């Protein structure tokens with residue numbers, strides 16, 4: 900069985916990262932669940948992914964994908 904599980908991958912990936920900063924895996928998993936369930940966060944992830952798929956800047960100034968594209972000139 901692979902990890903993270905394919906049917907709960909996003910939550911496990913988030914929890915792994917959060918787990919570095921909190922005292923328990925249970926808390927990390929709880930926080931990750933709240934993020935995964937947040938419709939505004941889901942909508943923003945969808946919006947960013949759609950922009951990238953269309954070959955456009957997503958407009959997020961922290962976006963590493965857009966930063967890399969601007970450095971390499973791959974999108975120009």
Ligand SMILES: [Zn+2]
Nearest residue numbers: 957962964965
């Ligand atoms: Zn971007």
